[in-house]
Amino acid sequence: MSEININVEHLTRVEGHGNIVLNAKDGTVEFVQWQVSEAPRFFESFVRGRPYTELSHITSRICGICSIGHSLASLKATEAAMDIQISEQTRILRKLATHAENLQSHILHVGYLVAPDLLGAPSVIPLASSHTDAVLTIVGLHRLANEYSNLICGRTVHPVSLIPGGFSHIPSEKQLKEMKQKWIDAIPNVVAVAEIVLANAHKLPDFNRETEFIALTADDDYALYDGDIGSTDGGRWPVEQYLDITNEFVVPHSTAKYTKHKRDSYMVGALARFNLNYDKLGPLAKEWAGKFGLSPVNHNPYMNNVAQLVEIVHSIEDTLAQIDKLIEMGVDVNERPKFEVKAGRGIGAVDVPRGILFHDYTYDDKGICTKANCIIPTNQNHNNINLDFQAFAPTILDKPEKEIELLLEMLVRAYDPCISCSTHYLDVQWKR
């Protein structure tokens, strides 16, 4: 008779609070669940009554790690509501902003949060002694990604230069050229980190469960800033139809809402984007995907870590190309948006580090928000994580309890969940 009872309260090395519960007896899983216990903040309620100028600043505070993405989705919603057109320069600078955030967030996740699992350490702190060079390389890349975010957005956590219609502060050509050179110089360091992950990639479990992947998709671009909603099950929809895709519902064991589309759940994030938009990746990014044997459509959620690494390479490649484009156009540092405030409803979608993000606002004729809805990537993944648990846990019960625990932790971590983003309420009457 063997019993396994795992209860990981407040999973570490993820953003926010979540629990893993597994009860098994005699080789059979009796109960397994991913629970979300984060404290609620009710953003959609308290932005009512606030002026359009504040909306992106307030909703940026949904998440410290993806505050640039929230700002951009928020601005796009406001611009759609008021029919505000943006310039080509703004569009390119915003693409740079998405790359800067993708780099910052993915380097943090792969380098600080996932690498310890691959290298057998509890956190990056002991790695600083055991793998000093690697840690310093990762820290250097993280610093550069933050410097890049600061340059484009004014500040890396809670940006200040991103405003409705454009930018309140624009970097100079000289600064952009210097940033480009820094990323060119950083490529060997990225390759060094990728080599370390590659050497340890066999530690990522070979677990496959077929699911639907949803991400932004575009004809001419690896869609991050702009695109339609796409699905690996087929279909393409304008972002205005997002409610038909997300179908939110409430469950008792999660303080975050759940979503589902055609199947019982779907997945968003780097792997979803990779699976949908592989063809649009840069050549070096494709080369690295090949080295890991990653090709679309891949159904192993652990490979989200590798997809993030591939996207790090892509974001550098596209950064270089987009900066060249800006320089060729000539940078107008004095460009400021002009528009008229008006009533309306608008929807904005951006594919941020953890996946597709929707903001939906209604404004009155003074530009005061009267209704808001935000659907966050991690919300959309919680249900998929739970179904992964149900499929994966029965296959690993023969392993020691500590190893089962680690594998389940690694599974959640692979999704890079951002739990405080996704959470609205709490209900933890938890008795099993």
Next chain:
Amino acid sequence: MSEKPRVAFFDFASCEGCQLQVVNLEEALLDVLALVDIVSFREAMKEHSDDYDIAIIEGSITRPIDVERIKKIREQASILITIGACAHLGGVQRLGNQWTPEENKAEVYERHPGSEITKGDDNPFFAQPRHRAVSEVVKVDATIPGCPIDSQEFAKVLIALLTGKKLPIPDYPVCVECKKNENICVFELGGFCMGPVARAGCGAPCPTHGGECEACRGYVDHPHTQAHAEVLKKYGLSPDEIMTKRTMYNYRDHEDKEEGSQ
């Protein structure tokens, strides 16, 4: 056994951006690690110990379970430091205190299947009080303001605490730092700024990047709010707009006054 002070990080209702700002110290974080032992930092490490000297708190205090948790932390810690506007002022989410918890829940959930379980207070965890600052619940020894905190200021305050020096948190308005940056005044550019009453120390990044100060660091000790309101009025803001401007981060101030007048 190490002789270094043992530091633990804890988060409540927040975006965790202030803890990220600690990570964003980058290489300098390794220098901080030379001075202290970090024994708990859930966002970044799996190791955890309940034996700590210094507790660093991010987030606002929301539910009864959060009150219990912060009280336990206070009992254990010799020094309790808050980081960020959520812990300091209640955060932007404090704006939700304008409505009852049931009204907030209805606005967010009622349109979805399954929402009936969000109603009522049957579950003690679900009985939601208002958002509060940490100092409204337990004694706080040091406050690092900001939304988010400034990484360098965090390091300076920690070092000052460890060496018994005066905390380097200024008591002059953001205007001072804005002027040092040689910015044209936001009011002259047609904007409306909280800089004249907001506590400095951030280096005025918002007006420097074409924005306006939103007073995320709270007010200076003796803010000239009346004079500031006159200025806002002179530049064309209505009383409602002035209130909106003030409440984004400082709804607490407004709430206290409302309660005081009752």
